[in-house]
Amino acid sequence: MAEFTAEVFQNPYLGPGGTDLHAIVTITAQGVEGTSPEAAEIILVDTSGSMTGPALEAAKHAAQVAVDQIADGTWFAIVSGSHVAQRTFPYPNARLAMVPMEPGARAEAKRAISGMRAQGGTAMSTWLALADELFATVPQATRRHAVLLTDGRNESEPRARLSEVVARCAGRFQCDARGVGSHWQVDELREIATALLGTVDLIASPQEIAADFEQLVRASMARGVAAADLRVWTPAGGQVLFVRQVAPTLDDLTYRRTPVDPLTGAYPTGSWADESRDYHVAVRLPSKPVGSEQLGARVQLAVDGEVVVSGLVKALWSDDDALTAPINDEVAHYTGQTELAAVIQEGLAAKAAGDEATATTRLGRAVLLAKETGNDEATSRLRRVVDIEDEELGTVRLRREVDRLDEMALDTGSTKTTRVRR
Amino acid sequence: MSGTRTTRCPGCDEAAPPDARFCEACGAALDPSTAPDPAPAPAPERSVASSTTWTRPPSATCRACGGRVSADGYCDTCGTPTVPPRDHWAESPAPWVAGVCDRGVRHARNEDAMAIAVTGDRAVLVVCDGVSSAPDSDIASLAAATAARDALVDPAGARTSDALVAAAAAAEQAILDHVGDRAQRVDPPSCTFVASVVEGSRATTAWLGDSRAYWVPDGATAVPLTVDDSWVEEMVARGIDRAQAESSSQAHAITRWLGPDSGDHPPRVVEHDLDTPGWLLLCSDGLWNYCPDAATLTDVVRQALAPVDGGPADGGPATPASAAQRLVRWAVEQGGADNITVVLARHDGDTLHCDEVSDDATNEEP
Numbered sequence: 001m002a003e004f005t006a007e008v009f010q011n012p013y014l015g016p017g018g019t020d021l022h023a024i025v026t027i028t029a030q031g032v033e034g035t036s037p038e039a040a041e042i043i044l045v046d047t048s049g050s051m052t053g054p055a056l057e058a059a060k061h062a063a064q065v066a067v068d069q070i071a072d073g074t075w076f077a078i079v080s081g082s083h084v085a086q087r088t089f090p091y092p093n094a095r096l097a098m099v100p101m102e103p104g105a106r107a108e109a110k111r112a113i114s115g116m117r118a119q120g121g122t123a124m125s126t127w128l129a130l131a132d133e134l135f136a137t138v139p140q141a142t143r144r145h146a147v148l149l150t151d152g153r154n155e156s157e158p159r160a161r162l163s164e165v166v167a168r169c170a171g172r173f174q175c176d177a178r179g180v181g182s183h184w185q186v187d188e189l190r191e192i193a194t195a196l197l198g199t200v201d202l203i204a205s206p207q208e209i210a211a212d213f214e215q216l217v218r219a220s221m222a223r224g225v226a227a228a229d230l231r232v233w234t235p236a237g238g239q240v241l242f243v244r245q246v247a248p249t250l251d252d253l254t255y256r257r258t259p260v261d262p263l264t265g266a267y268p269t270g271s272w273a274d275e276s277r278d279y280h281v282a283v284r285l286p287s288k289p290v291g292s293e294q295l296g297a298r299v300q301l302a303v304d305g306e307v308v309v310s311g312l313v314k315a316l317w318s319d320d321d322a323l324t325a326p327i328n329d330e331v332a333h334y335t336g337q338t339e340l341a342a343v344i345q346e347g348l349a350a351k352a353a354g355d356e357a358t359a360t361t362r363l364g365r366a367v368l369l370a371k372e373t374g375n376d377e378a379t380s381r382l383r384r385v386v387d388i389e390d391e392e393l394g395t396v397r398l399r400r401e402v403d404r405l406d407e408m409a410l411d412t413g414s415t416k417t418t419r420v421r422r
Numbered sequence: 423m424s425g426t427r428t429t430r431c432p433g434c435d436e437a438a439p440p441d442a443r444f445c446e447a448c449g450a451a452l453d454p455s456t457a458p459d460p461a462p463a464p465a466p467e468r469s470v471a472s473s474t475t476w477t478r479p480p481s482a483t484c485r486a487c488g489g490r491v492s493a494d495g496y497c498d499t500c501g502t503p504t505v506p507p508r509d510h511w512a513e514s515p516a517p518w519v520a521g522v523c524d525r526g527v528r529h530a531r532n533e534d535a536m537a538i539a540v541t542g543d544r545a546v547l548v549v550c551d552g553v554s555s556a557p558d559s560d561i562a563s564l565a566a567a568t569a570a571r572d573a574l575v576d577p578a579g580a581r582t583s584d585a586l587v588a589a590a591a592a593a594e595q596a597i598l599d600h601v602g603d604r605a606q607r608v609d610p611p612s613c614t615f616v617a618s619v620v621e622g623s624r625a626t627t628a629w630l631g632d633s634r635a636y637w638v639p640d641g642a643t644a645v646p647l648t649v650d651d652s653w654v655e656e657m658v659a660r661g662i663d664r665a666q667a668e669s670s671s672q673a674h675a676i677t678r679w680l681g682p683d684s685g686d687h688p689p690r691v692v693e694h695d696l697d698t699p700g701w702l703l704l705c706s707d708g709l710w711n712y713c714p715d716a717a718t719l720t721d722v723v724r725q726a727l728a729p730v731d732g733g734p735a736d737g738g739p740a741t742p743a744s745a746a747q748r749l750v751r752w753a754v755e756q757g758g759a760d761n762i763t764v765v766l767a768r769h770d771g772d773t774l775h776c777d778e779v780s781d782d783a784t785n786e787e788p
Contacts, residue, residue, distance in 0.1 A: 235500045290527075293503050294503070295494075295497070295501035295502075296501065312494060315501075
């Protein structure tokens, strides 16, 4: 039996005239595993010409390991992608576009994968469009997940074409995106993963692909709830300033709002395993007299249109500075983590554009924020890109010789947050 | 709602169909059978003549905007929290008698209580104010007010002044019955006491502490009926200059109260003839602290009695219910530093209080 809980962390006290309320809402799902609705899984493997050699062999091995992880009964397909997409399994001439996993299909799929050849360019929109078509043949499978692996940039089509298809696929299936090596574009895969409610990550060397795929598919199989929405209710006269997922990764949901009723908006969160996610919700209310109390927001999770859990964000107006001044620890922590991600991305973009002054100040700020928020992983990734002169002051020098992989690791890792030490 | 011909909301005086359970305008409960019990004290046995009507119904109507209240306790439209029934309630057992008891703004809970009852042209009005320095005094005040009212509704032939003294003793016993072991504390639950019995044109009032009764004749200045049992008044009685006494840090400390450590002082009792039309007002210090002298209080009461502007009773005369509500709202607007209780009874001079024309009056028509 799936159970959901919501915890709210906030300082509800607003000073006289105060309007803006911030809260971290932790939503935890338990008992979700095993309640799985019908699922569908597609592995999208880059087979463009650049993959020739050890990369393709590693990708094929990884796809086979992933096939082993797909549970019996799950609808699945394997797609090889270059400047066009082709269904590798079920075989292109097969009657069914997707088949349910069983031992025979598993063995046959692995055989099909071993016959993949590398050639042509890279147009990822075609891969996603084919996945969307395949998923559409199994409407009974409400939980749909894809893994996309590439080693290069999306060179065979305009960026707008990719964006268009990504937008079309949003809400139809989820996709984790992985880049292997140092020749792919972080922003391209980030766009795919963000819109399709997945994660983006760097796989430094081909030997690591199999372990990553195994973990990704296992995590996908563990998810039980097909699609849940975060709902945010604000009182009449109030407005949502932003809604962000802040843990385990950063994801700004603000502009993915669809209205439920005039006071409530829904934000898609994809499917859930037994896990915990933190959301930072900020709302603006018309100020009320000192002594007033008001519910500032209800932050809820809805599964299949039913609200399963609700967290209450409250506002209490007070003229006592001792109550109104403190910023809640969780809110402060995640505000810092959000800024950390922003300054890392801005710093790396400035560096790529040759603006060393901006890069130095942004990455310096990142060093300071990583220290303040206890994000040691970010600190160690930053150390590979900058020489830290003073961690407390955030003064750094850009390193002259930087491995591109280290910069990409810093970029892709920027949205991974650490939780508050409680 | 015995004794009333028309169904009107005790909270806002909006007219309602006879079978309505909740006021359309403010969401107040209209049917006592749907009213929740006052927490945390156990529900007292209600006198037949009284009608306790909480303005916080268990139903789902927001008092701020009329929206639906969600199961989580907040309005689905404006987010206003529902308040516990004890935090704000109104009673109006007859059209000429009403009271409102409110938490105010600054205090976390309402330690004031009131209990009123009407039988014919006889009214019993009780206000008790829990001593805020003694924890759990909200229990004491509600138990005391209810017990005193019930003792006064049927005094079994005793003289009214004696009945009031007996009612104070009954109230103190009720406190002991309700607070249990808490009676042994250094600061046991305690409260003030002021009770008036209006019989025809005579009001008999008893008190302990600093909750007050005033007679407010139409067109004249209010007459204080009580003298606070407070440090200030004791100093003044000993000849100390009032201004000097009031500047003391313990000026507001009360010297008499009801409770386990009260010392069993009987209340002081006064009788007052209501020889003109006017209003009998009982209140806790949550009101009079904002208008401590009789002249200011008179002005404040006059404003509360002005014809109602806007709303369902636009242009109509003030009723005890609307005036009590306005006085409480006024005190809230002044800052609401303490709990506020206001009880009002209208006296129409020589005629009886009934707002209906009697058969005798009809016969006397020229």
